[in-house]
Amino acid sequence: MITITVDKKFCKGCNLCIANCPKDVLAVSTERGSAGFLVPAATKPEACNRCQLCEVICPDFAIVVEGDREK
Amino acid sequence: MITITVDKKFCKGCNLCIANCPKDVLAVSTERGSAGFLVPAATKPEACNRCQLCEVICPDFAIVVEGDREK
Amino acid sequence: MHPIAEKYLRRSALPQFFCQGCGDGTIITALMRAVDDLGIIDDVAFASGIGCCAWIPVFVNADVLHTMHGRAIPIATALKLTNPKRKVMVFAGDGDCVGIGGNHLIHAARRNVDITVVMVNNAIYGMTGGQTAPTTPHHAVTKTTPIGNAEFPFDACELAKAAGASYVARWTTAHPRQITTAFKEAINHKGFAFVEILSQCPTQSGRLIYGSSDPVEAFNQVKNMAVGKAKAEKMSPEELAGKVVIGRLHQEEGRAELTDEVYALMSASREGLSAETKLASN
Amino acid sequence: MHPIAEKYLRRSALPQFFCQGCGDGTIITALMRAVDDLGIIDDVAFASGIGCCAWIPVFVNADVLHTMHGRAIPIATALKLTNPKRKVMVFAGDGDCVGIGGNHLIHAARRNVDITVVMVNNAIYGMTGGQTAPTTPHHAVTKTTPIGNAEFPFDACELAKAAGASYVARWTTAHPRQITTAFKEAINHKGFAFVEILSQCPTQSGRLIYGSSDPVEAFNQVKNMAVGKAKAEKMSPEELAGKVVIGRLHQEEGRAELTDEVYALMSASREGLSAETKLASN
Amino acid sequence: MEEVLVIQGNEACVRGAIAAGCSFFAGYPITPASEVAELMAEMLPGHGGIYMQMEDEIASFCAVIGAAWGGVKACTGTSGPGFSLMQEGIGYAVCTETPCVIIDVQRGGPSTGMPTSPAQQDIYQAKYGSHGDYEVIAYAPSSAQEAFDLTVKAFNVAEKYRVPVFVMSDEIVGHTREKVRIPENLEVRERQKPATPPDRYLPFRPGPDGLRLDGMPAFNQGYKLLVEGQLHDESGNRAGTVPEVSARLTRRLCDKILKHDGDLLDVEGRLLEDAEVVVVAYGSAVRPSMQAVRQARAAGIRAGLLKMRIVWPFPDGVIAEIATQADRILVPEMNVGKMVREVERAAHGRAEVIAVPKLGGVLHTPAEILAAIEGGYVRASHS
Amino acid sequence: MEEVLVIQGNEACVRGAIAAGCSFFAGYPITPASEVAELMAEMLPGHGGIYMQMEDEIASFCAVIGAAWGGVKACTGTSGPGFSLMQEGIGYAVCTETPCVIIDVQRGGPSTGMPTSPAQQDIYQAKYGSHGDYEVIAYAPSSAQEAFDLTVKAFNVAEKYRVPVFVMSDEIVGHTREKVRIPENLEVRERQKPATPPDRYLPFRPGPDGLRLDGMPAFNQGYKLLVEGQLHDESGNRAGTVPEVSARLTRRLCDKILKHDGDLLDVEGRLLEDAEVVVVAYGSAVRPSMQAVRQARAAGIRAGLLKMRIVWPFPDGVIAEIATQADRILVPEMNVGKMVREVERAAHGRAEVIAVPKLGGVLHTPAEILAAIEGGYVRASHS
Amino acid sequence: MRSEMRIAGFGGQGVILSGLILSVAAGIHEGKEVAQTQSYGPESRGGACRAEVVISDEEIDYIKPMDPDVLVAMSQPALDRYINEVDRKRAAVLVDSSLVASIPSGIAHLYALPLTDIAEFRLGKKIVANMVMLGALSAITALVSYEALVGAVKGTVPKKTVELNLAALKEGFQEGAKLVAGGPTN
Amino acid sequence: MRSEMRIAGFGGQGVILSGLILSVAAGIHEGKEVAQTQSYGPESRGGACRAEVVISDEEIDYIKPMDPDVLVAMSQPALDRYINEVDRKRAAVLVDSSLVASIPSGIAHLYALPLTDIAEFRLGKKIVANMVMLGALSAITALVSYEALVGAVKGTVPKKTVELNLAALKEGFQEGAKLVAGGPTN
């Protein structure tokens, strides 16, 4: 199983992870992070291919993808 | 007739005119200019072709070639 | 926080204060991955000038000189010379690197000193609030070109190459993995390495030049500008207008390098010492 | 004194104090001939920095700013901008131009501002007594490289071109007539023009680098280094080693130029004035 | 008609410059002076002027020099690090008697220091930052209104004395938005062509007072000028190895400022008549000082204020006079205590001179200065 | 064994630097300091040191900073125009407490000024040339011997106080060839590693005196240093917007110099015991001054000399004492009158303080100073 | 009469622009003397940032608040820091409850409004939270009139955004008025 | 005993090198205190240039000549300028007669030698005129011995040129000795 965690202390709600996710796993939520921005949430975690593009693109080290892709 | 004049007040005896003259018109003299250098003299003025290379190369505006080349 | 950040960030300097969606943050991650892959955190020495980009290494828990606007390169040169085993990296904004610091860049390139200069090009002076940079497109609007830029931008890669850089590459923040690779290549390259990264600055160039401070829009602007080297070679000048060629643009291996030369002369000198000079006996 | 010197020299500055056989004197003559041919003595404005070469325009009876080491180019840029009809020329030694002043050179080139920069390259710091320059050959001996230069020289013409210069030429003092022609071409060229002249400095580079302070030997050194552009194109890299290519190396006509752009924006601004800004009424 | 605006000091400087006839600005962005450049970029072209952003502050000031000899009134604006970089050029402008104006919006140093906070730490740098012997003129505005007024004056005296003139603003004055009243008729000194015709003109020959030059010629007006950064004779030809000529020029460059026409004494006394405690202040430190002086008067203390609008040349005479009358002189400054040294020197031991430094990039509070007036001064909180 | 050489002051500086452990020099040629670079280039490599000629003085001083953090003792040498260009970097070195030495071989200014003639015009620039509040240490040698001795000391105090230290030489000291005796055993302060281990080390936390830092760590020794030009806390992290932290650092940077260990008072009195007229001099002006004092004594005048070997921090206390004893204090300087202002300030009106300026790039003659001692001083010939 | 306001938050919230608008409103539209100062960090976004406005009928000597009449806190750190520099009994305190979670006790005149939420969700642009704030402020205190603010906004913000800004101002004014009708929040 | 010498000419004549050699000769080889100062223009060649040497048995306070014992003039302008700063009755004056055409009157101890001609024509290198001068000087005055000069030259000039320089020194010494034998020139 894949867990996608957004660190609300660091996320600035830039949505780059959302825009770069090839599988549309992520979407904006209505929750505010510490900096007052709306943070993303994994709305389709099952679609995630663990490409980690969201991780390498995130400017705020705020998203972590863990676990293995289901076979 | 061609007259070749070296201005002893300005000549620094660098010999560039001598070295660049295609017709070996000029040579070092034993006379000192104002700056204490030995100035050149036109030893073969008759060979001069008035190419003015000596004039354009002279760093000290010190040599003047006047008159026409004998036909 | 991401594990790589846990491992490499300087805790006391956090939070990282770049604007929402600023490409500089992405570059920090790419850098940490390169440092991690090479296992060089204890051997690396960073120097940077002033500007948003100049803060990139400050957030990394390594030895860092955060210096003066434009002046990181000569400082980095001395860091290399005083210990040739150091891996020396400079992070410089476009203004820092080819604006005020342009002379240091070309001289370091000329010397082919074994350091890596990373220039983050956001086409603007970000930190001071969006004034025109020597990389700002002709006719672009910025805070100091309110009706358009009368000047023309540098091609920094061409400049570095003409000055003598022996490794030159260009990528964008839409290529985070390639940035990591380029960093590793540049660090391993013996000689002066120059890496330009086109980066989005939503707050300033996004807002002023490209008309939107939305991070995703700014990011896409940068992304869409890039054309791979191979592809570019097949394109006409008209097709290339407004585009920027990315990839490893130039590499010359085996060129004599400054540090080597300096130490070689030092050895030669030391051998001849007794004969030639006489110094106070202490 | 030669009639052209009588006509154009600044009497109060004489005698010209260059060393015996210094190429800088030859360049003064070449310059006077260019100014004479174009009839522009009243329209020309000179700026120079510090160094032997920087004295070249001082001896000419025209408007001259003899300024600071490396700083003539930004001054010249302002002279041009404040009166676009001026013909602005800068004379800079190699140290002045691509040493301390390198950043100004590349930025003026980038701006393609319509001025002419003449760099007299004697491969050394002449005025200060023969220290290494960014144009000094690798391994050459100078006052500050007593057992050889650890650094590598710039190709200043390549640098100027990569930075954006739209006219680039190189000659030597053995080509006084070509220098005059190049000056005229550069002045007439609309845009940033760069002319490099290899020149003998018998006293410093002659003595230190080439082993003789004899003016004729130093002159021949420079002369023999030069290879015409056409010929060079047919030579192998090995044959070209130690040689320098001369000729008109680059010219791009019709490129947008800074002064034009600045004045165009000014007009645009003035038209929009009443609507956009409100200034104190006086 | 008088125009009333609510603007920042930085904008007031720009409007003052343009009102004074400035038509060339070259600069490089730096906090907290960037608005000067930005507003120049916005306003100058519409007034037929030129804005240039150069590659650095060195080039910016060089461009100002070029523009001045090109024939126009020119200025730049910067802050600490940029001001440091301009120092070599400032010496050249002094030596060549190039009229120009430099707006230094001071922030805290040293180095990058406190890039967004105010300070008054560059006040000596204005006088001593370049190598060599010289004198300059430096204004220190304490409000947006003065930022306007003194910038106009700066341009005027630059023309008159042929010298770089500094407007030593600071982050507070630069960024505080206040009312500025722009008078209908401003006294503006136009650039004057030499009275002597080109063929008899010696560009560096002083006029009848032996100090100031005859007008300011420009390039390509037929003068065939030689503008030389080496010490030179009256024709402009170098004379750095001729002791008499060199000494004469150095002396004149200093004396033309020190022995000014009276117009370079620009101080304002408030409640000084019977003052026993005098606060000497300049720039934004004037504001809490005046508040404190009023509070002190309200509390029955004979306090007064001397505001220095021009800090260089230093008003030695005025200070000497005050020292004779007052018991104590307080000098509140947003620095470790700089101008207080001049006050101490000029007071010649006749009054007690007390530094009231304030560090950390914050303005003194009136309470801190009041405490010092009351004699209870122990180092202010962040000092 | 003591070695005796006949060398120029410039060479003495180089030998002093190398003897003090300097192993990195970065510079840029300039008259009259070029010999410093040339001799460094000749001698350093043979001693395992590095000579770099950089693209300008800005880069030169930056390289010195880089070398210092790279782990070695480093210096540069320059003159007026180059010194002006280094000012921004000097502020950075002060702010980051980077130990380094700058040899300024003074020539006449302003600008290109008198490029081959001596002057003492940069003495205030050493203290005030960069923006911001700070203190430095400046030596002023008056002979080739002192050029050697004081350069050694400069390196030592740079290490101890972690500050840029200036050797304010001048064209006369730099180019005069004199006998220099190089002692067998020199006191050299080696660079000290921090006593605190890396994991507990705060690079900018002062030691027990609350002023000086704990050693000087280098890059790549495990400290993970952050060297920051913004005002910072003890870990090195920026704190330019935190007034308390900023103020504390500024104060400490100044106080560590002003409240020194006693070793930064370096003056030498000659014939002072009963002196009624005291000549206060530094640098090459000491030489004619001492000659004049001897001549005055021979003529029965109670004259004495105070030679300042360290000019910054200024010896306020010593001057105050002299002012109490002497009637007149003369300050001969090769400038318009600079240090005399400090003397005047410190004298507090207790003695008559008289400037004896000398311009034009020539040393005072003993006769000129004697005339001033005799009270007959009217401006010296080229002043 | 001298009145003093402090608005604090972080970079990117338009704190300084709100100070500017207040000063133009009071200075130009209401003919008062004004002094608007500010404090900010070197970062463009996210750092601590504040604007202060002094309004007076007479010449203003000291330009900073000595005893603020109004504190606006647009972030938690801003509130935590500046609440200690006001007289909790006397000063009106307006907080952005979208971003401020914990409110210290003892504030007599506390007004809490979700300024950012209002801007982001009702007006569609988070960056007009400052206008919402100004509108609310004019409803809550009488220091600057709504009309003067409208005038100042029109003369200050880029033409294209006037409408949005005025809408936000209005929204804020209405929300503020509601609050006032209901009395301070606590 | 304090003695003072001034050597003046123009750049390129080796004036300063001759000062250096004198100071090493006196300081190292004769164990005296020395101070050698100089003055020169910014040009590498051709400008006015002078070197001054003070030699003393005691510590030297003032390092410049106050009343020179010797003046060497290697050019006309040098002679014209500096003759007025010596006591014509007392000082020994050596002039390079190859370059100096007119000699002011009243010089009691005048020695004229064609230094440059000797160097250029007899030794084949104009630049050793300074060595010819030094040799002559040691013959004419007793201020520095010939042996000390030989020692100083050996330790100072580049190895390749020692021989030429010593030859010039010797030539100068012999010419000087002849002059002395014949008494001063005037």
Ligand SMILES: Cc1ncc(C[n+]2csc(CCOP(=O)(O)OP(=O)(O)O)c2C)c(N)n1
């Ligand atoms: C000497 C000097 N001049 C100006 C500044 C102000 N300044 C700080 S950062 C900067 C430019 C930033 O632009 P860039 O280098 O492109 O970096 P970015 O912020 O865009 O990443 C400037 C001009 C300074 N700190 N020092």
Ligand SMILES: Cc1ncc(C[n+]2csc(CCOP(=O)(O)OP(=O)(O)O)c2C)c(N)n1
């Ligand atoms: C800021 C500054 N640094 C150094 C110098 C000293 N200086 C004068 S000329 C010169 C270099 C001359 O070399 P180049 O420019 O090549 O001219 P050249 O004399 O060879 O013609 C230097 C370093 C100076 N005048 N100003």
Ligand code: SF4
């Ligand atoms: S990219 Fe990172 S900072 Fe941006 S929204 Fe996603 S998690 Fe948040």
Ligand code: SF4
């Ligand atoms: S790992 Fe890849 S697929 Fe999964 S959320 Fe991130 S970007 Fe999307």
Ligand code: SF4
């Ligand atoms: S080239 Fe000129 S200076 Fe040289 S020798 Fe000939 S005439 Fe004389």
Ligand code: SF4
């Ligand atoms: S004109 Fe030509 S041929 Fe005649 S002397 Fe000159 S160089 Fe020789």
Ligand code: SF4
């Ligand atoms: S201003 Fe631009 S470059 Fe700087 S942090 Fe913000 S987005 Fe990034």
Ligand code: SF4
């Ligand atoms: S030093 Fe060289 S460049 Fe300078 S005048 Fe002499 S020969 Fe010419």
Ligand SMILES: [Mg+2]
């Ligand atoms: Mg940028």
Ligand SMILES: [Mg+2]
């Ligand atoms: Mg050169």
